[in-house]
Amino acid sequence: MIPKVDVILEREEIQKLIEKHGRSTVTDLIRTQLDRVRNEISSCGIEAQAQERIDAIVPDILEAADRFYTLNMRPVINGTGTILHTNLGRSPVSEEHAERIKEIVTGYCNLEYDLEAGERGERYSHFEDLLCRITGAEAALAVNNNAAAVLLILSTFPKGSEAIVSRGELVEVGGRFRIPEVMEQGGMVLHEVGTTNKTHPSDYEKAIGENTRVLMKVHTSNYRIVGFTEEVSRAELTELAHRNGIAFVEDLGSGVLVDLEKYGLSHEPTVQESVRAGVDVVCFSGDKLLGGPQAGIIVGRKKYIDQMKKNQLLRAIRIDKFSAAALELVLREYLDEEQAVNKIPVLRMISRGALEVKTEAGELLGMLEARNLNAEITAEPCESQIGGGALPLERIASTAIVIKSLGMTTAALEKALRSAKVPVICRVVNDRILLDARTLFRGDFAVIADELEDILS
Numbered sequence: 038m039i040p041k042v043d044v045i046l047e048r049e050e051i052q053k054l055i056e057k058h059g060r061s062t063v064t065d066l067i068r069t070q071l072d073r074v075r076n077e078i079s080s081c082g083i084e085a086q087a088q089e090r091i092d093a094i095v096p097d098i099l100e101a102a103d104r105f106y107t108l109n110m111r112p113v114i115n116g117t118g119t120i121l122h123t124n125l126g127r128s129p130v131s132e133e134h135a136e137r138i139k140e141i142v143t144g145y146c147n148l149e150y151d152l153e154a155g156e157r158g159e160r161y162s163h164f165e166d167l168l169c170r171i172t173g174a175e176a177a178l179a180v181n182n183n184a185a186a187v188l189l190i191l192s193t194f195p196k197g198s199e200a201i202v203s204r205g206e207l208v209e210v211g212g213r214f215r216i217p218e219v220m221e222q223g224g225m226v227l228h229e230v231g232t233t234n235k236t237h238p239s240d241y242e243k244a245i246g247e248n249t250r251v252l253m254k255v256h257t258s259n260y261r262i263v264g265f266t267e268e269v270s271r272a273e274l275t276e277l278a279h280r281n282g283i284a285f286v287e288d289l290g291s292g293v294l295v296d297l298e299k300y301g302l303s304h305e306p307t308v309q310e311s312v313r314a315g316v317d318v319v320c321f322s323g324d325k326l327l328g329g330p331q332a333g334i335i336v337g338r339k340k341y342i343d344q345m346k347k348n349q350l351l352r353a354i355r356i357d358k359f360s361a362a363a364l365e366l367v368l369r370e371y372l373d374e375e376q377a378v379n380k381i382p383v384l385r386m387i388s389r390g391a392l393e394v395k396t397e398a399g400e401l402l403g404m405l406e407a408r409n410l411n412a413e414i415t416a417e418p419c420e421s422q423i424g425g426g427a428l429p430l431e432r433i434a435s436t437a438i439v440i441k442s443l444g445m446t447t448a449a450l451e452k453a454l455r456s457a458k459v460p461v462i463c464r465v466v467n468d469r470i471l472l473d474a475r476t477l478f479r480g481d482f483a484v485i486a487d488e489l490e491d492i493l494s
């Protein structure tokens with residue numbers, strides 16, 4: 038009773054599908070669907086049920102085609118209140134920058150071409166001077182991400198030589214990226230010193246031997262050790278490293294270029310502070326608190342950066358043209374701090390006042406109330422967080438739209454929002470849906486209202 042592929046291909050709805058997407062993929066979709074029905078029917082003893090499955094073949098194929106031809110990677114609405122949400126792509130690019138990136142990548146560009154000399158140029162040239170000007174460093178470089186930056190730095194020192202790290206700084210970043218393991222991969226021998234809570238200058242000093250090439254400091258960006266603690270200052274480590282003729286390297290993790298204290302957050306060490314303290318090589322992420330593209334940025338002494346530029350590994354982890362274009366654009370904003378805070382989406386979200394967020398939440402609430410949804414909807418105070426393994430203890434006062442459906446469970450509503458055409462990712466707290474207005478864009482409001490109306494009516 039199962040129809041043949043040829044018969045299904047003749048159906049009008051299927052013909053329309055073929056016009057749009059071509060014959061071969063549609064035929065594949067039909068075959069897959071028929072195989073599934075054949076399997077299901079062979080284990081189904083009731084004829085009426087089998088008939089139902091067969092009748093549903095064409096609608097099922099259309100649905101499968103709809104799923105197949107919807108792009109997998111797509112925009113989502115971030116209602117979680119976590120600003121640097123690693124699972125949601127960390128930092129968004131501004132419209133203005135996206136327009137410019139589009140101009141660059143839709144044609145050819147001078148990625149590695151020196152327009153003045155008319156010969157091969159360096160892809161780092163587009164942002165090296167900017168990085169030096171902003172951070173005060175002698176030279177700079179960028180690679181695929183900060184994990185790659187750490188790997189490149191360590192593998193630039195002789196294989197088997199030692200790097201000294203405090204036991205309080207042996208960080209695991211998300212995705213099982215662990216400092217001790219990266220060291221091994223980079224060919225350096227890890228020499229741990231001190232204890233989890235306290236490390237003294239003498240711990241480093243005693244550990245320095247003939248084979249030591251690096252003192253390494255890792256910013257514990259995603260956790261805090263509080264209480265009876267002590268770490269060695271950058272100034273002391275610089276002095277110690279230079280007295281012994283070795284390099285002082287710092288993995289800053291997030292890497293901020295503006296002092297966030299001005300915007301009500303706790304102090305996060307800036308890249309400028311590290312450079313000023315005399316750290317030889319500093320690396321940090323492009324898409325954490327910097328608010329730029331995925332990248333690992335390395336700044337520091339020219340001597341070391343030049344060695345890294347000659348390292349074979351660099352070729353495998355170099356920054357691509359999309360990110361290089363985005364990085365130059367974002368760094369340019371930092372030439373004027375006020376401009377950076379207003380124009381870089383991540384910094385804008387962090388620095389927006391609680392009152393401004395509350396007013397916008399009120400606007401969204403008004404739009405939802407006008408739709409007569411079958412739910413209790415209120416605006417309530419909540420707390421946003423930075424995310425992306427930065428400032429783990431920080432909470433920013435914000436306002437959430439809180440939804441309790443009267444006709445469906447909270448779990449079902451959460452799933453429906455997540456499965457909507459533009460998926461809305463939210464938090465569930467005390468059996469209610471929370472949409473934190475701090476991470477919503479203005480353009481999200483109408484989409485949320487339309488989708489909630491679809492789901493709740």
Ligand SMILES: *Cc1c(COP(=O)(O)O)cnc(C)c1O
Nearest residue numbers: 182183184210258290291322426
């Ligand atoms: C986040 C982080 C990294 C990894 O950076 P990615 O850009 O995600 O590769 C490395 N070290 C520290 C301390 C970090 O916080």
